[in-house]
Amino acid sequence: MIAYLAQRLALMLATLFAIITLTFFLMHAVPGGPFVSDKMMAPEIAAAINAKFHLDEPLWQQYLAYLGGVFTFDLGPSFKYPGMSVNQMIASGLPTTAKVGLLALLSVIALGVPLGVVAALNRNRWPDTAVMAIATIGVAIPSYVIATLALYVFAMRLKLVPTFGIDDWRGYFLPVFALSGFWLSYVARLTRSSLIETMLTDYMTTARAKGLRPGQILFKHGLRNSLIPLVTVIGPVAANLLTGSFVIEQIFALPGIGRHFVLAITNRDYTAIMGITIFYAVVLMVMILLVDLAYLALDPRIKFGARHP
Amino acid sequence: MTALLDVDGLTTSFFTRRGEVKSVRGVSFRVAAGETLGIVGESGSGKSVTCMSILRLLKTGGKVVSGRALFEGRDLLALDEDEMSDLRGNAIGMIFQDPMTSLNPTLTVGEQVIETIIRHRPVSRAAARQRAIELFDMVRIPSPEARLRAYPHEFSGGMRQRVMIAIALACEPKLLIADEPTTALDVTIQRQILVLLKELQAKLGMAIILITHDLGIIVEFTDRMLVMYGGQVMEEGLVTAVFRQPAHPYTRGLIAAIPNIADDNGQRLRPIPGSPPDMHDPPPGCPFAPRCPEAMLQCRVPAPMIQAAIGQSSRCWRLHPDAPRPVEQDGRP
Amino acid sequence: MTDMPVDPAMWAPAPRDPASLDRIARPNLTYWQDARARLWRNRPAMAAFGFLILLCLAAVFGPSVYSHNYYEQNLQYANVPPAFPTYAVPQGDGSSQEIYFNFGSQKLYLIGADGALGDLVRSSRKDLMRKTQLYTVGDQQVAVDTAKSTLGLSDGKPLEPAGWRWNSLYPLGTDQLGRDELARQLYGARISLAVALVATLVNFTIGVLYGGISGYLGGRVDMVMMRLIEIVSTIPLTLYVILIMVTLASGFSAVILAIGTVYWVDMARIVRGQMLVLKEQDYVAAARSMGASTWRILTRHLLQNTVGPILVTLTMLIPSAIFIESFMSFIGLGVSPPEASWGTLTSAAVETLRTHPYQLALPAGAISLTMFAFNFLGDGLRDALDPRLRS
Numbered sequence A: 001m002i003a004y005l006a007q008r009l010a011l012m013l014a015t016l017f018a019i020i021t022l023t024f025f026l027m028h029a030v031p032g033g034p035f036v037s038d039k040m041m042a043p044e045i046a047a048a049i050n051a052k053f054h055l056d057e058p059l060w061q062q063y064l065a066y067l068g069g070v071f072t073f074d075l076g077p078s079f080k081y082p083g084m085s086v087n088q089m090i091a092s093g094l095p096t097t098a099k100v101g102l103l104a105l106l107s108v109i110a111l112g113v114p115l116g117v118v119a120a121l122n123r124n125r126w127p128d129t130a131v132m133a134i135a136t137i138g139v140a141i142p143s144y145v146i147a148t149l150a151l152y153v154f155a156m157r158l159k160l161v162p163t164f165g166i167d168d169w170r171g172y173f174l175p176v177f178a179l180s181g182f183w184l185s186y187v188a189r190l191t192r193s194s195l196i197e198t199m200l201t202d203y204m205t206t207a208r209a210k211g212l213r214p215g216q217i218l219f220k221h222g223l224r225n226s227l228i229p230l231v232t233v234i235g236p237v238a239a240n241l242l243t244g245s246f247v248i249e250q251i252f253a254l255p256g257i258g259r260h261f262v263l264a265i266t267n268r269d270y271t272a273i274m275g276i277t278i279f280y281a282v283v284l285m286v287m288i289l290l291v292d293l294a295y296l297a298l299d300p301r302i303k304f305g306a307r308h309p
Numbered sequence B: 001m002t003a004l005l006d007v008d009g010l011t012t013s014f015f016t017r018r019g020e021v022k023s024v025r026g027v028s029f030r031v032a033a034g035e036t037l038g039i040v041g042e043s044g045s046g047k048s049v050t051c052m053s054i055l056r057l058l059k060t061g062g063k064v065v066s067g068r069a070l071f072e073g074r075d076l077l078a079l080d081e082d083e084m085s086d087l088r089g090n091a092i093g094m095i096f097q098d099p100m101t102s103l104n105p106t107l108t109v110g111e112q113v114i115e116t117i118i119r120h121r122p123v124s125r126a127a128a129r130q131r132a133i134e135l136f137d138m139v140r141i142p143s144p145e146a147r148l149r150a151y152p153h154e155f156s157g158g159m160r161q162r163v164m165i166a167i168a169l170a171c172e173p174k175l176l177i178a179d180e181p182t183t184a185l186d187v188t189i190q191r192q193i194l195v196l197l198k199e200l201q202a203k204l205g206m207a208i209i210l211i212t213h214d215l216g217i218i219v220e221f222t223d224r225m226l227v228m229y230g231g232q233v234m235e236e237g238l239v240t241a242v243f244r245q246p247a248h249p250y251t252r253g254l255i256a257a258i259p260n261i262a263d264d265n266g267q268r269l270r271p272i273p274g275s276p277p278d279m280h281d282p283p284p285g286c287p288f289a290p291r292c293p294e295a296m297l298q299c300r301v302p303a304p305m306i307q308a309a310i311g312q313s314s315r316c317w318r319l320h321p322d323a324p325r326p327v328e329q330d331g332r333p
Numbered sequence C: 001m002t003d004m005p006v007d008p009a010m011w012a013p014a015p016r017d018p019a020s021l022d023r024i025a026r027p028n029l030t031y032w033q034d035a036r037a038r039l040w041r042n043r044p045a046m047a048a049f050g051f052l053i054l055l056c057l058a059a060v061f062g063p064s065v066y067s068h069n070y071y072e073q074n075l076q077y078a079n080v081p082p083a084f085p086t087y088a089v090p091q092g093d094g095s096s097q098e099i100y101f102n103f104g105s106q107k108l109y110l111i112g113a114d115g116a117l118g119d120l121v122r123s124s125r126k127d128l129m130r131k132t133q134l135y136t137v138g139d140q141q142v143a144v145d146t147a148k149s150t151l152g153l154s155d156g157k158p159l160e161p162a163g164w165r166w167n168s169l170y171p172l173g174t175d176q177l178g179r180d181e182l183a184r185q186l187y188g189a190r191i192s193l194a195v196a197l198v199a200t201l202v203n204f205t206i207g208v209l210y211g212g213i214s215g216y217l218g219g220r221v222d223m224v225m226m227r228l229i230e231i232v233s234t235i236p237l238t239l240y241v242i243l244i245m246v247t248l249a250s251g252f253s254a255v256i257l258a259i260g261t262v263y264w265v266d267m268a269r270i271v272r273g274q275m276l277v278l279k280e281q282d283y284v285a286a287a288r289s290m291g292a293s294t295w296r297i298l299t300r301h302l303l304q305n306t307v308g309p310i311l312v313t314l315t316m317l318i319p320s321a322i323f324i325e326s327f328m329s330f331i332g333l334g335v336s337p338p339e340a341s342w343g344t345l346t347s348a349a350v351e352t353l354r355t356h357p358y359q360l361a362l363p364a365g366a367i368s369l370t371m372f373a374f375n376f377l378g379d380g381l382r383d384a385l386d387p388r389l390r391s
C-alpha cells in the first residue's frame, strides 16, 4: 500500500515536472515571447520581467530560476498588466472558479450516479430509455453549445436567471449545468454499464442465492463494486471541469481563473498563460492523488499489493 | 417416503433477441431427504438451468414456462419473492462452479458468511461471527479467526470453494445444490472438496443435488442419478442399476466414453459422434435421435418415461414391450 | 403409458444422414461477417453512418459546387436570416411594394418582384418625438417603432403583414459581415472534418509505432516507454493543446500538430498489448521457423487482432478531435479568419446571439449532429465487434 502510494506520488511529481519543463521551453520558443529581451513594452513590465526571469543569464539558469519560483509559489509578474502578478490573477479568480467547479463536480456525482443506477435497475424499460436518451444528448453536444443554448433560452428569452455573473444565487444554475452536462451524462452512462456488468457477475448470483434482501444486494454488493471504475474517472472529470470552465466562464462572463486564462491567451500574456497552466497542473495532480486514496479505500485488492484489476 | 423436493414437468425458456431457447423441457425428478442425486449430461443439456429455475435465480430473459417444484410440500415456483428469499441460503444452499468469481472481491470472506447468518437467524453480530468461525473450522479452513478478516483474493481456489460451502451450510440447509463444485479445481483438490461434502452430509443430514460432467464422481458420491440431454431427462435411476445396465443409448454412449471402462474392450475413448441439438428448434421427439445409432422412425414421437428395471426408468422407445431389440448393442457388457 | 399402441411400421430404423450429425445449430459466420451483420442491424449506427457519408460528401464537394464562397463580404446584406416576415407598403398607383425590416440590424430592404431580397433603404430621418425611424419606400414614408417592434405608415396606420418569405439570395442567411452562411457552413465542415481526420491519422501513426516498438522490443525499453505513457496520460490534454497553439500561433497546421500529438496513448496501449500477446504465441514462432519475415508476421497477425479495437478507438477519437478543435476556436486559438470551422462559427454566433439567434442553430446543430453520429457509430461498432455481447 505504501509502495503503491509512493509510486503514484512519484508519477505525479514526474508529470508535474514534465509540464513545467514543457511550458517553460514552449514559451521560450514563442517569437516575441516573454524570454526575448528586446521587445516593445512598458518599461515597468520589462524591468519586472528581467528581474524575475534573469533574461541576461544563460538558459539553464533561467530555467532553474523559474523552477525555483514555481516551488516557492511565485509565478512571476504579468506580461501585459503593469504591477500585476500572476499570483494575484489566480487569487482573484479562484473563488469563482472553485465555487462553480465544485458545484459542477458535486452535481456530476450526486445526479450522475443515481441516474445511472435508476437506468440500470430498469434496464430496457422507459426510465432507462429516458436517462440514456438524455445522457446521449449530453455526451454528444459540446458544452459551449449547451451553454449558449441555455443562455439564450433561460436567460435571454425566459429571463429566469441572470445572463451573466454569479452575484445572484440563480446565476449559478446555468454555468454549473453547462459545465457538468457532459460529465453528468458520462457518469450516468458509466454507472449504468458498470452496474449492469456487476449485476451479471457470479458473486451477485451468490448474493441472491444467499437470500439477501434486494437493498443489501444492490447497495452492499452491486454498487460498491460498480463504483470502482467510477472513482478512477473522477480525476479526469475534475481535470475536464477545470479546463471546461474556460469557455463557460467566458460565455457567462464569470470572473474566474478560466476567464483570466482565455484573456491571457487573447492578449498573449505569456507569463500568465504559463503560470495559470502550472497552477492547473498542480490542482489536477492533487485531485488525482485524492482519487487514488479513495480508490485505495474502496478496493481491497490494491491494499494487499495485488495488481491493478 | 415423501420427497423433500418434487419437481414435476419443469419447463424453462430463455427469451432472447434470436427467439426462444427451450433450455429445459418437462423435467421431473424427486429428491428424498438426506439422499444425493447426481445430474450428468453434456454441456448445454440444461442442468444448471434446471437448478436455477428451482431457486428462481434465472438470468434475465429466463422464464419458467410451466411446472411445479414442491419443496417440503410448498411450490417454490408459486412463492412470492420474500418467501423465496427466506428459503434461499437458509433451507436451500447453493454452491457454484467457479470459486474464483463467486465471492465478492471487495468484502471480507467473514462478512460474506456473517451477513448470510444474520439474514436468516435472529442472532447478534458477535454470535454470527462465532458461528462463522465454527463453520470455517468445519470446512477445515486453518486459523479460522484470522481468515475471517481476509479478502477472497488472498485464498486459493480450493479454499474459496470451502468458503462457499461454509456460506451454503451456514443455516444448516435441508437441501444443498452443488453445480459442478469441483470442475474449476485441481484434481487433488476436487477429491478433498467432495469428500468434505460427503462428511458434512453425514453430519448434518442434508440432501444434495450434485451436478457434474464426471461419471466417476457420480459412481463414487451419489445414490441416484439423472441423465439429461437436450433439456430433457433421458434416464433416471439408482446409480448401481444404471451402471449395471444403462437403458438409454445416450447413457450407454456416455458410459462407453469413459476411458477405463472402454479399455476393457480394448477400445479407446469413444466420443459420441455429432453435436447437441439447437435449443431454439429442438428435434421433435427424442432430442438424441439424430445422433442415436439405434434410432427408429418412432423416435420422432415424444417418448414417455418407461420403467427399465426396479428403480430405473428411461425415455426411450426401445423399452416399449413391442419394440424390436436393436441389432447391435453398443457399449453393453 | 407403456401399453401405448404403436404402429409396427414405426419400429423401422430411422434413415441416417451422416451430414446432419455435424450440422451446427447456428449458421457459422466468420467473426467479420458476424460483426458486419450485427452492425447492419443496428439502425442508429447505420443512420449515423449514412449521415456521416453525406456530410463528408458535402464537405468535399459542397464548397466548389455552391455558388457563394465563404470569404466574400457584402455588408449591405449582413445578418440576414434564412426566412423573414414581409410587409406590403401600398403605393399611390394602387400597386404595393413588399419590404422586410431586420430588427436585429435595423435595416430595411425592398423585396424584388421575384421575392428576392432587393436594395437596402437608408433611413431618411429620425422622428425623435415618436421615437421612430422613417424610411422612404416608393412614394410612401414607413415609420418603424424599434421599441415596440412595429411597422406603420407615417400617418400611424399599421402595415399589413404579407407573409413569410424564404431568403432566395442566401438560403441559410448571412453572418455579421454579410458572408453566406451555407458557404461558411460547408467550408467549416470541411475544415473541422479535415482537422479531425488528419489529426486522427497522425495519432494513429504515432500510437501504432510507439506501441509496436514498445511491445516488440520489450524489456527495459518497454518499461521506460510505458512510464512515459503514464506521464503523458496524466498531463491534462487541453492544457497541452493550448500551449502548443499559443507557441505555434494559430492556424490549420498548428491545430493538427497540437491535436495530432495528444490522443495516441490509447492506441499505443492497444497495439503494445497485442504485440506482447503475439510474441508469446506459438504460431508466430511457427511462422518464423517457416521463414516468414518478421515484418510480414507483424503486419498480418497484428493487424488481424487489433483492427477491431483500433477501429472503435478511431471512431471515438474523431469526435474528440472535432470537439477539441472547436473548443480551441472558441477560445480564440483555432483557424484564423476568414477561414472558418464549426468552432469559430459557433463562437461568432455567440457574439450575435442576442440580436441574431438563428446564426447559432447551424454550427451548433452541425457539430452536435456530427458528434451524435460518431457516438452512435462508435457504440454500434463496439457492440458489433464485441462477441461477448452476442445473444
Ligand SMILES: Nc1ncnc2c1ncn2[C@@H]1O[C@H](COP(=O)(O)OP(=O)(O)OP(=O)(O)O)[C@@H](O)[C@H]1O
Pocket: B014, B016, B021, B022, B023, B041, B042, B043, B044, B045, B046, B047, B048, B049, B050, B059, B060, B061, B062, B279
Ligand atoms: N442466459 C441465457 N440466455 C440464453 N440461453 C441460455 C442462457 N443460459 C442458458 N441458456 C441455454 O440453456 C441451455 C442449457 O444451459 P445450461 O447452462 O443449463 O447447461 P448445462 O447443462 O448447465 O451446461 P454446462 O455443463 O456447460 O454447465 C443451453 O442451450 C444454453 O444455451
Ligand SMILES: [Mg+2]
Pocket: B047, B048, B049, B179
Ligand atoms: Mg452448467
